[in-house]
Amino acid sequence: MAEAAADSSNSAVDGGGSNVQNDYPTIDPTSFDVVLCGTGLPESVLAAACAAVGKTVLHVDPSPFYGSLYSSIPLSSLTSFLSPEASPPTSSAAAAASDSRTVVDLHRRSVYSDVETSGTVPEPARRFTVDMVGPRVLYCADEAVDLLLRSGGSHHVEFKSVEGGSLLYWEGCLYPVPDSRQAIFKDTTLKLKEKNILFRFFKLVQAHIAAASASSDETGQGDASTKIPEEDLDLPFVEFLKKQGLPPKMRAVVLYAIAMVDYDQDGADPCDKLTTTREGIQTIALYSSSIGRFANAEGAFIYPMYGHAELPQAFCRCAAVKGALYVLRMPVVALLMDEEKKHFLGARLASGQDILCQQLIIDASYKIPTLDVPFDGSDSWKVVRGVCIISKSVKQGSSNVLVIFPPKSLEEQQVAAVRLLQLSSNLAVCPPGMFISYLSTPCTDVSAGKQSIKKAIDTLFSPQASDGSEGHFETTNESTEDVKPTLIWSCLYVQEITQGTSGSLLSCPMPDEYLDYRNVLGSTKKLFASIYPDEEFLPKKSAPVYADDASDSAE
Amino acid sequence: MAYRADDDYDYLFKVVLIGDSGVGKSNLLSRFTRNEFSLESKSTIGVEFATRSIHVDDKVVKAQIWDTAGQERYRAITSAYYRGAVGALVVYDVTRHVTFENVERWMRELRDHTDANIVIMLVGNKADLRHLRAVPTEDAKAFAERENAFFMETSALEAMNVEGAFTEVLTQIYHVVSKKALDIGDDPAAPPRGQTISVGGKDDVSAVKKSACCSS
Numbered sequence: 001m002a003e004a005a006a007d008s009s010n011s012a013v014d015g016g017g018s019n020v021q022n023d024y025p026t027i028d029p030t031s032f033d034v035v036l037c038g039t040g041l042p043e044s045v046l047a048a049a050c051a052a053v054g055k056t057v058l059h060v061d062p063s064p065f066y067g068s069l070y071s072s073i074p075l076s077s078l079t080s081f082l083s084p085e086a087s088p089p090t091s092s093a094a095a096a097a098s099d100s101r102t103v104v105d106l107h108r109r110s111v112y113s114d115v116e117t118s119g120t121v122p123e124p125a126r127r128f129t130v131d132m133v134g135p136r137v138l139y140c141a142d143e144a145v146d147l148l149l150r151s152g153g154s155h156h157v158e159f160k161s162v163e164g165g166s167l168l169y170w171e172g173c174l175y176p177v178p179d180s181r182q183a184i185f186k187d188t189t190l191k192l193k194e195k196n197i198l199f200r201f202f203k204l205v206q207a208h209i210a211a212a213s214a215s216s217d218e219t220g221q222g223d224a225s226t227k228i229p230e231e232d233l234d235l236p237f238v239e240f241l242k243k244q245g246l247p248p249k250m251r252a253v254v255l256y257a258i259a260m261v262d263y264d265q266d267g268a269d270p271c272d273k274l275t276t277t278r279e280g281i282q283t284i285a286l287y288s289s290s291i292g293r294f295a296n297a298e299g300a301f302i303y304p305m306y307g308h309a310e311l312p313q314a315f316c317r318c319a320a321v322k323g324a325l326y327v328l329r330m331p332v333v334a335l336l337m338d339e340e341k342k343h344f345l346g347a348r349l350a351s352g353q354d355i356l357c358q359q360l361i362i363d364a365s366y367k368i369p370t371l372d373v374p375f376d377g378s379d380s381w382k383v384v385r386g387v388c389i390i391s392k393s394v395k396q397g398s399s400n401v402l403v404i405f406p407p408k409s410l411e412e413q414q415v416a417a418v419r420l421l422q423l424s425s426n427l428a429v430c431p432p433g434m435f436i437s438y439l440s441t442p443c444t445d446v447s448a449g450k451q452s453i454k455k456a457i458d459t460l461f462s463p464q465a466s467d468g469s470e471g472h473f474e475t476t477n478e479s480t481e482d483v484k485p486t487l488i489w490s491c492l493y494v495q496e497i498t499q500g501t502s503g504s505l506l507s508c509p510m511p512d513e514y515l516d517y518r519n520v521l522g523s524t525k526k527l528f529a530s531i532y533p534d535e536e537f538l539p540k541k542s543a544p545v546y547a548d549d550a551s552d553s554a555e
Numbered sequence: 556m557a558y559r560a561d562d563d564y565d566y567l568f569k570v571v572l573i574g575d576s577g578v579g580k581s582n583l584l585s586r587f588t589r590n591e592f593s594l595e596s597k598s599t600i601g602v603e604f605a606t607r608s609i610h611v612d613d614k615v616v617k618a619q620i621w622d623t624a625g626q627e628r629y630r631a632i633t634s635a636y637y638r639g640a641v642g643a644l645v646v647y648d649v650t651r652h653v654t655f656e657n658v659e660r661w662m663r664e665l666r667d668h669t670d671a672n673i674v675i676m677l678v679g680n681k682a683d684l685r686h687l688r689a690v691p692t693e694d695a696k697a698f699a700e701r702e703n704a705f706f707m708e709t710s711a712l713e714a715m716n717v718e719g720a721f722t723e724v725l726t727q728i729y730h731v732v733s734k735k736a737l738d739i740g741d742d743p744a745a746p747p748r749g750q751t752i753s754v755g756g757k758d759d760v761s762a763v764k765k766s767a768c769c770s771s
Contacts, residue, residue, distance in 0.1 A: 149754060158752065159753075160751060160752060310635050320625055321624045322601070323625075326626045328631045
């Protein structure tokens with residue numbers, strides 16, 4: 001966003017009537033089916049879905065820009081975004097308990113903590129855009145892409161490929177990830193035996209996927225001989241891979257770089273972190289069908305130009321086209337409830353205006369008042385994120401690259417994979433000649449998670465003072481040693497993760513630890529189904545038909 | 556005159572309409588693209604964008620003209636709305652002076668989000684309401700000159716100058732783009748290199764459709 005710095009709801013409602021009138025607009029009408037607060041991806045998709053089925057929608061955000069926790073922030077505003085000043089606007093006491101309503105204050109909380117920055121922000125700072133969702137892509141065959149097409153959001157966002165593909169960090173070296181049979185064939189770092197094993201494995205998986213889809217088409221009369229047996233599908237994926245004879249490095253390729261597993265599959269951890277064969281093949285199927293889906297896309301992944309906040313903007317625009325009302329710079333400061341505090345009636349805006357609605361949906365940065373949905377913060381997961389500005393690509397000649405550090409590849413205590421996504425100026429997120437890298441790893445132990453991220457950064461980048469003469473990094477797909485990129489600036493922070501909650505007050509999911517939005521969008525669909533169980537989620541023909549008149553003017 | 560298929564054009568230009576709510580942006584758009592006018596004054600709903608092709612110097616120029624979908628009412632236009640726009644019509648209502656006062660803020664927002672070479676037309680709409688005029692023509696003309704913008708007064712109701720306003724913008728964009736194609740110099744505001752991926756596959760908003768200038 002080229003707009004002014006992130007300024008989270010610091011406008012004080014001092015109670016002066018003229019001040020309120022000058023600062024905030026009065027919203028007309030004052031009653032809606034749905035009111036949403038926050039313009040993150042889940043809130044924006046919900047706004048589009050509600051508007052598409054004819055609901056009246058009011059969508060507000062306290063910020064002057066779209067995105068909420070899914071924002072794309074100018075680098076100069078990142079620090080204030082991560083540590084907003086705690087100035088919750090108090091609701092006007094004068095209007096409390098008017099007629100038969102009870103006013104319950106709504107407060108926001110910071111979901112970020114443990115912020116550490118180092119290095120100097122390079123100039124011009126305004127030409128850097130930081131995505132708050134961490135290393136995140138869309139698979140070309142992702143449901144997010146289909147939602148964009150169905151809703152018409154695809155008119156508003158363009159993508160670039162992660163054309164450099166994926167690299168696997170293994171025993172101190174970076175290896176290209178052979179993610180297709182063609183890539184296996186071309187790979188120069190694999191031994192012949194490894195190629196044969198992997199080739200056979202992909203052939204097996206492709207045959208299963210084809211048989212499974214044919215089976216679902218023909219209702220049960222598929223070619224059973226090419227399907228993977230049920231008992232294998234329920235195995236931990238790592239056991240299935242061992243059964244197929246894949247050596248450790250190839251297992252790491254399949255598990256962490258193609259199936260995108262987060263947690264160590266060989267550790268003594270509790271078994272709920274183990275990915276099943278069924279789950280692993282599901283992601284491999286998505287990965288495979290993404291390669292080649294778009295003629296001018298290289299690889300499986302695409303990234304929105306200008307950053308991930310373009311996605312919520314696209315869905316918000318779709319909702320607006322269907323009649324949703326949009327207000328920025330407008331916090332919600334309180335909930336309106338009936339006298340017994342049993343039913344929500346609406347919301348109070350920072351302007352003091354009361355809005356009635358059937359359903360209120362808030363983003364995850366709002367504390368849920370402990371009414372009928374007790375907030376359980378004790379077992380919350382966290383994700384450690386890093387943002388780095390570096391001087392050159394980790395892979396020579398590539399603009400956008402994904403790097404996977406499998407569990408234990410950095411150090412013995414690393415219990416989860418670390419992902420790094422490098423982006424270049426061809427996405428308009430940084431000036432030419434520089435790159436932004438995002439890192440993340442899930443954790444319950446913050447210090448261990450931070451340690452993993454720092455280790456990954458130290459492994460790939462040299463500190464600025466060394467002028468690149470200190471460390472050489474071996475990239476085995478090239479004949480000569482490469483100088484490490486220089487780390488110009490970095491920031492580490494911790495973000496908590498909560499799932500969406502339903503009930504009379506809906507809270508949307510936060511950006512999670514995953515590489516894509518499947519989990520977030522899955523939760524979003526469930527939220528929609530919980531409020532409108534009989535309505536279709538973004539029907540196939542939601543996209544507006546624009547007037548295309550090619551008539552020539554008479555000259 | 557040779558027959559051309561609907562999607563056959565030499566240039567596709569994205570043009571955005573901005574300005575206060577209720578100044579008549581949607582009626583300008585529907586008048587230009589479909590020769591329609593609606594007296595209903597409700598906020599814009601259902602309009603994504605509309606297109607129309609014209610001829611400039613023997614070239615087919617297809618205009619993709621975007622409307623705000625009502626998001627300007629409470630100052631919630633997305634930055635994505637401005638992406639790739641090579642032209643803009645900044646519209647005010649000649650009968651409501653406050654809409655002209657707000658033009659300065661619209662100009663600032665426009666310049667924050669678009670290329671320096673964007674062609675801007677200041678449009679004073681509802682000029683048919685002569686007895687209600689609140690913005691003198693000379694004031695608006697002087698403002699446009701200071702802002703390096705073109706200026707026209709229109710009436711979407713009477714179809715006065717609507718055609719002229721849009722064709723003037725499109726012609727000027729064409730001249731800018733033609734000149735720019737000759738200057739192959741380094742523009743810091745130039746769009747990023749490499750071909751973008753439109754998942755919808757339809758009209759992308761690159762200014763020069765038929766130019767084979769893709770590089771990655």
